[in-house]
Amino acid sequence: MSITPEQPIVPRIKYNAIRSVLMKGYHIDKRPLTEYRPIEIRVGVVPNAEGSALARIGNTQVLAGVKLELGSPYPDTPNEGVLIVNAEFLPAASPTFEPGPPDENAIELARVIDRSLREPRVIALDKLAIIPGKKVWVVWLDIYVMDHDGNLLDASMLAAMAALASTKIPKYEVVDPASGEIRVDKKTRVEPLPVNRFVATVTVNKICDFLVIDPTLEEELVASARLAISVSEDGFIVGMQKMGMGFFTEDEVKKSIDLALDRAKLLIDSIKKAVSAQQ
Amino acid sequence: MVSVKEKPPLIVDGKRIDGRRPDELRPIRIELGVLKNADGSALVEYGNTKVLAAVYGPREVLPKHIAMTDRAVIRCRYRMLSFSAEERKSPAPSRREIELSKVIREALEPAVMTELYPRTTIDIFIEVLNADGGTRTAGVTAAALALADAGIPMRDLVAGVAVGKVDGVLVLDINEIEDMYGEADMPVAAMPGLNKITLLQLNGVLTPEEFRQALSMALMGIRKIYELQKEALRKKYASTTEE
Numbered sequence: 001m002s003i004t005p006e007q008p009i010v011p012r013i014k015y016n017a018i019r020s021v022l023m024k025g026y027h028i029d030k031r032p033l034t035e036y037r038p039i040e041i042r043v044g045v046v047p048n049a050e051g052s053a054l055a056r057i058g059n060t061q062v063l064a065g066v067k068l069e070l071g072s073p074y075p076d077t078p079n080e081g082v083l084i085v086n087a088e089f090l091p092a093a094s095p096t097f098e099p100g101p102p103d104e105n106a107i108e109l110a111r112v113i114d115r116s117l118r119e120p121r122v123i124a125l126d127k128l129a130i131i132p133g134k135k136v137w138v139v140w141l142d143i144y145v146m147d148h149d150g151n152l153l154d155a156s157m158l159a160a161m162a163a164l165a166s167t168k169i170p171k172y173e174v175v176d177p178a179s180g181e182i183r184v185d186k187k188t189r190v191e192p193l194p195v196n197r198f199v200a201t202v203t204v205n206k207i208c209d210f211l212v213i214d215p216t217l218e219e220e221l222v223a224s225a226r227l228a229i230s231v232s233e234d235g236f237i238v239g240m241q242k243m244g245m246g247f248f249t250e251d252e253v254k255k256s257i258d259l260a261l262d263r264a265k266l267l268i269d270s271i272k273k274a275v276s277a278q279q
Numbered sequence: 280m281v282s283v284k285e286k287p288p289l290i291v292d293g294k295r296i297d298g299r300r301p302d303e304l305r306p307i308r309i310e311l312g313v314l315k316n317a318d319g320s321a322l323v324e325y326g327n328t329k330v331l332a333a334v335y336g337p338r339e340v341l342p343k344h345i346a347m348t349d350r351a352v353i354r355c356r357y358r359m360l361s362f363s364a365e366e367r368k369s370p371a372p373s374r375r376e377i378e379l380s381k382v383i384r385e386a387l388e389p390a391v392m393t394e395l396y397p398r399t400t401i402d403i404f405i406e407v408l409n410a411d412g413g414t415r416t417a418g419v420t421a422a423a424l425a426l427a428d429a430g431i432p433m434r435d436l437v438a439g440v441a442v443g444k445v446d447g448v449l450v451l452d453i454n455e456i457e458d459m460y461g462e463a464d465m466p467v468a469a470m471p472g473l474n475k476i477t478l479l480q481l482n483g484v485l486t487p488e489e490f491r492q493a494l495s496m497a498l499m500g501i502r503k504i505y506e507l508q509k510e511a512l513r514k515k516y517a518s519t520t521e522e
Contacts, residue, residue: 002380003345004352004388104381107374115482119463227479237490240465240481245388247475253494257487 002104004245008221015222019208027212028219029058034259036214036266041158041274043166050189051167053274055159057214059149061093064141064159066167066193070182071138073129081128081136085114087143087156094148108243109153110143113160116199116230116239117141123164124194130172134180137169139193150217153228157201158271165275167193199238200267202260203228206246211255213263227256231264286460289445296457297326301450304440304500309511311428319429321511323421325440325452327411332421334429337399351396355384357418359407379415386419386439386468386478392432401431412454413441419468419478424508428515436508437477439468440500442493444483449493451500465490467497471505 021028031037037058046052051066073080087110089097102110117123128137141164143156168189175181205212205223215223224246230239237257242248248256289296299305305326314320317333324330340346357379359368383405391401403425405418416439423437443453445461458464463483469476476498485493 001354001356002377002384003354004347004350004384004393006345007347104377108378108381111374111378119483232484236484236486237481238484240479241382242476242479243385245385247389247470247477248479249474250476250494250498253476253479254491257490261487 010222018219018222022208022210022212027216029216033210034213034263036263039158039267039270041162041270043162043274043278050170051163051193053159053162053166055155055162057151057155057158058216059147060151060155061147062143062145062152062155062159064143064156064163066163067140068167068169069138069140070130070135070184073133073136078133079129080125082138083114083118083123083125083141084138085110085117085141085143085160087113087145089145089148093145097148108241109156112153112228112239112241113143113157113201116157116201117160120199120232120236120238121196122199124196127194130182131174131177131180135182148217150215150220151203153203154201154214154267157199157230158267161198161200162271162274164193165195165198165271166278169193198233198268198271199230200264200271201228201230201239202263202267204256204259206248206252211252211259213259227253229257229260231260233268235261287456289457289460290448295445295450297454301448302496302499304452304503305454307504307507309424309507311424311511311515317425319425319427319431321421321424321428323417323424325413325417326454327409328413328417329409330414330417330421331406331408332418332425333404334401334422334425334431336401336429337396337431338402340398340400346398346400349397350393351399351401353384353388353391353393353401353403355387355403355405356380357383357405357415359410359414363407364410382478382480383415383419383422387422387426387437389475389477390423390433390435390437390470391426392434395432401426410455412458413452413466416440416466416468420504420508424511427512435470435472436505437468437470438501438504438508439466439478440497440504441466442497442500444485444489444493449489449496451496465493465497467494467501469498469501471502
């Protein structure tokens, strides 16, 4: 059951202060409204994972890791690998996060990222079949929110995309195609995970009728609604999700799309830079 | 075992697989007050998609600690009955149902005047009886009607519909086959009288121009459904007021 979440208590004086700064066209940390905080992406931070990345947007930190396992394909896509996305909000990340199984927010985040990767075929799953119909690579993408200072979705997508793009498939050989026996040398990683195109997610926040990109946690707490827009490097809209208890007008949605199309370029550039720096 | 099915042609001579034009809704049927115990209820059908919504409240919140001092909480559960789809659905809540319960609650929150009923709860149960595409949007339409049927003050009704892209063509109110084999599925819900979009998701790939067209197509469909909602409410309640 989804329950109206407890509203954070924001003193009127703070709300008014945020609003008066936004009215001047700035975030409370003096950035223009559509500017991101400093972005930092480091790939390969977890050597035991086949791919990993730590993404920071300001003080927000998200760690994503990829593990590859041999498994069976889905019956309706016998010649394709399998992608499974999970997300967890670590209790270490915020005093408001509790230990336990993922709540609706973590599930929603994982599913939005899953769709934004799956629909534009970011990973070439068709190249991940080893013995078609029998054995394929299962790509486990796990996202852990480490520190929460707003804009978790954009940071999660940065980490997820960078982790996938830096994933290396271990060396393997098919011992017996009939029985499906495959020998994998987990220590030796050879070819990169085939990636078709890069995507990024830009979340547009509606705060006191302003459209704001990359809010800090303080700002995010007073946002009435959020619209996450995933954009591919070739300019397609590949996923969208309205979140929060407020609404958007048709005009606000159109403006948000334009903002997202523009801002995604910067995000995709920083992912590419981080991935190529490792190679 | 599931057999691999071939994708059928989805658009033939400008007509869709079920014979509709691209911008045509399925036949919509609305029935109000279908449950005796619930404070409000509605059964909504978009073609073969059949969704029941029941509303209880405003009523006492249990456990008490989730109550809010300045407004009612809304609790919402979207659920598919085990036999509602082609494959049996396990009755355990799936990740999809958890997400959709949240998305639907957030689609209704802006409409309900919760500030009138502090320290209470308004419970919304959405049960998908038969799934043929567009169950979440039919669920929103049904839930808004059930809320109105329960006499809960609202700023406007909320109606929803999904737009899809199949074989390169944008189509309104997609069914299961169009969703399964199509290129995009975009559920939208709005308060048509106030021009406020309260639910917007996109699962698929669209160009920015296609998106703009899809959005206006969805809003056009929503306004038609809105008229049917009002008609159903008038039919049940207008005669009562004339007494």
